[in-house]
Amino acid sequence: MKIATWNVNSLRVRLPQLKQWLTESPVDAIGLQELKQPDEDFPAEEIDALGLHAAWYGQKTYNGVAILARQPLEDVEYGIPGFEDPQRRVIAATIAGVRLINVYVPNGQAVGSDKYVYKLEWLRQLQAYVADALARHPQLAIVGDYNIAPEDRDVHDPAKWEGSVHVSAAERDALAELLRAGLTDTFRQFEQPDGAYSWWDYRMGAFRRNHGLRIDLVLASRELADRCIGCHVDRRPRTWERPSDHAPVVATFDIA
């Protein structure tokens, strides 16, 4: 079973690339972030034509998340229960017995800003949600754009980024808390090349120079992590015409 995550940065613009990538690199399930479109614009027919089931939770202009899967989606949940949040950033579903939560963690803009405060509060809400989900679902994967680089090796120039948003201690602590609760960063279960990132700024030739961050993650519960047999970033779509600034990340599990 292959589970992927991809921040498409506008599903309207990126639909052709999504279709191409899913055709070339079939996965069993994928979490998409930053749809940037209202629910009524979701390309349901085109996704159906790919042979995929889907659930989506969008909004105009900003945010928006979706799950696509080969098998039907069961027990779809929208947002974090009990957390009133006008920003649509979370969707969950069960696929072939695996619980999949797809998240678009707030950017945070700058340390100390209102958006940073919101990001940290949002992460606290996510921690509680995840603790509950882990208790209910032994086979749990939480994929998405975390907007946090877990460690300095996930940052192209740690000295330049030190203390700033995406790497600050409070953000990394929040992510570490998720891992302590019983999740594994599947990417780090395996030997990886240096400079493996999942996002590169559109500016400054950042992709060409590999000036990136690894902020898109596939986290897995113990039971699922034990069956994980690989995880990689697929940089190819970042080389295509009019790319998303994020690349897809794919984890493979030894499950039917």
Next chain:
DNA sequence: ATGGCTAACATGGTTAGA
């Protein structure tokens, strides 16, 4: 050099992303 690019909304220039 604190910008550089891209997308949405708008239909020029602002907001947001990371």
